[in-house]
Amino acid sequence: MCSLSQAAAKSIRLINAARQIEAVPPIFSISPKLFSTDSAEPTSGPSIDQFLNPPRGLFYGRITGITKYTTKNDIISILDESDLGPDKLKVEYNRSYLPLSMMVEFSSPSAYDSALKAINQKGRLFNLRRVDRAQWDAIAPYDGKAILLEGIPSTALPDDVERFLSGCQYDSSSISMPPRSTQRGPVKTVLVRFPSQTLAVHAYITKNRGFCLNNQILVKILH
Structure with a gap:
């Protein structure tokens, strides 16, 4: 009879203890991860590997x-x-x-x-x-495949430039003729592209110091 009373008393104590745990404020049940000193988001700063391993490539x-x-x-x-x-x-x-x-x-x-x-x-x-x-x-590569015609008269038309380049193999769609002021008055600087360096050099050899509309033309190769 005494043992039954002791068991009942023990059960009552366990039930009361459980009720006390349930009554603990929620703040004490928050996950310890939220109190960690580690940031939840990855840092965007340079990693140690960036300092130990220098950048490679071009x-x-x-x-x-x-x-x-x-x-x-x-x-x-x-x-x-x-x-x-x-x-x-x-x-x-x-x-x-x-x-x-x-x-x-x-x-x-x-x-x-x-x-x-x-x-x-x-x-x-x-x-x-x-x-x-x-x-x-941002830099346009010429690679020796383009020539510059200096001294073209301001009145010259694309047809005049094509006549000057007669006998040369070039890209006619690449001809650009921006005007430029000089001590001799307004002139056009003409840029022409070629399929290869060899063809550009051929134009330089055959056309340098030639004439377009009575103006002597200086030919330069752009590298």
């Missing part, structure tokens, strides 16, 4: 200090350890088609560093600065 640079006589081969000769070909360089021209700089595409950061070292050692007349991909893409 690098771009701009070489200034060039003149109208500076060629791609001149730059390649100076940067001989950077494994460059002519297709990795673009000449940046101003509106008068005078060269401003040479844009260079490097295969890796180490190639850019080697070029910077070579410039400091062998090409002190030039200056190399890093640029982004957008600046490289």
Whole structure:
């Protein structure tokens, strides 16, 4: 009889304890994750891997200090350890088609560093600065496949230009004739593209110093 009373009393104590637990305020039952010092959202800052592993891939640079006589081969000769070909360089021209700089595409950061070292050692007349991909893409590549006709009279028409280029194989749809003011008065600078470098050189050899409407024309190859 005593054992039955003890068991009943024990059951009553357990029931009361359970009721007390149910009465605990909800704040104490919140998941401990909400109190963690870790942010719930991933951080957008640079990771440690970005510092331990330097960026790889293509690098771009701009070489200034060039003149109208500076060629791609001149730059390649100076940067001989950077494994460059002519297709990795673009000449940046101003509106008068005078060269401003040479844009260079490097295969890796180490190639850019080697070029910077070579410039400091062998090409002190030039200056190399890093640029982004957008600046490289913004430069139109001529690659020796375009010529510039200087001295075309302002009254010249596309037909006059085509007669001047008679015997040359070129892209007639590429002819552009923006007018330009000079000391001799208004003239047109004509840009013409060719299918290959060989055809552009042929036009230069056969047409340079020729005449269009009694004006002597100077032919330049754009690189």
